[in-house]
Amino acid sequence: MSNKDKTVSINDVALAAGVSIATVSRFLNGQLNRMSDKTAKKIQTIIDEMGYVPNAAARQLMTKSSKMIAVVVANIDDHFSSELFKGIGAISITEGYTPVLFDSNDDKQQELDLINKIDQQNFDAIIIQPLNTDAQVIQKQIKRKVPILTVDRSLENAIWPKVISDNYEIAKKVSEYYLKKDYQQVIVITEPIGTVSTRQARTKGIQAIYPDATIMEVNIQETVGNKLIDNVINNIDKKERTLIFALKERLVLRLASLLIRQDVNKNLMLTGFAEADMIFEINPELQLVRQNPFKMGATAGELMLELLKNKSNRVAETTTIKAKFI
The missing domain is CATH 3.40.50.2300 (Response regulator)
Structure with a gap:
């Protein structure tokens, strides 16, 4: 088997760079303050030369974070929903999070099925443009403890922060x-x-x-x-x-x-x-x-980053983005 056919592991990178696996892991997770610039540059050079591709699943197990946010919109055919998603993405990527789009297609049961499937995956957070009107109905589909935020609509028995229009x-x-x-x-x-x-x-x-x-x-x-x-x-x-x-x-x-x-x-x-x-x-x-759905999405993204950083306890807090008549 040629070197090109061999899958390069994090252990191979550590050996070639003359550092520990933990140091390479810190580098991959952006913890550069825990190593010298010289070490960081050396690890990057080795990664480039060896063509190492990090194993996302392994990193998730190690860090207990996927750096992904599930975004459930009511209907992607609506310009509102697509702009909402763009706004969330514009903010979340600044902190290394990737938004993943799910479309309920104006179907309440499909929304619940999607949320149930999302709960079974390693998403760090969930942002929902809900079709179901009772927060408790949605909550039953979520077993893991993750930050949740709703956009565009108010829910009965509201337990999460929300971003809405006037x-x-x-x-x-x-x-x-x-x-x-x-x-x-x-x-x-x-x-x-x-x-x-x-x-x-x-x-x-x-x-x-x-x-x-x-x-x-x-x-x-x-x-x-x-x-x-x-x-x-x-x-x-x-x-x-x-x-x-x-x-x-x-x-x-x-x-x-x-x-x-x-x-x-x-x-x-x-x-x-x-x-x-x-x-x-x-x-x-x-x-x-x-209504400026892009701004609503960007605001939701900012609030979610605060929740993920544990800088805010915005339980049932409402943020209102004013619409314009033009």
Whole structure:
């Protein structure tokens, strides 16, 4: 067997460098303050020359840390979820942590199954954009003691810190804006509200200004949802100034394209919660709520690093990132 075919071990590196295995291990874990610069440079040279690749599993057993954070998002198809993950990653990698993305695909049971599988792996922490509304339901899937943080939604029986948006306040602010512009009729289009905290808060914010707002719940993953939306648009009295308030980006996209195709007059206005720049390309005149999910993710990443460093005991603490209407 040639040297190229031989797997180089940490013991081989230690022998070649004339140091102990423990010293090489400290080098690999970034503990350079425990050796001289000369020793560190020598170990690095040997590693490069021998082509040594550290065994991640072995390092995890030794350090009891994977340097990985599990991030469970509601649906990666949503621009919000992908930006949330990017924000978490931008911060976590600064301390050597790698975020790993898991997609619940808007399925509560799939979310619980994923969390159960994550718990069986050696993740150092978990950040969740939860679909399930009760923290105790999620907690049952987690047997190991790891830092947990939730993003975007509030949970019943909350036991973990969370990063959320000011959904009620911004929905109320937007409603006040359109009331001043003499939009008397409001139709709220949303996925089933149920116990989802974001949908509840947004709806209540709108109803604080428009108590008689029409609430239309649809399943945007089904054809029937699109047909219902079409039917609403077709049957609106175009003579009345009517505001359509969509509570999710995919609904805004659907409605924006539909309104353009139907060439609806200016008495009908669309607004809602959305992040993707492409919506403004479809209709540059739209004014929408933007929550800055990247900042929410980055904030979650910062808080999680504090928890991992044991610098903070943020039990059930709430951090609110204010949305903008632009």
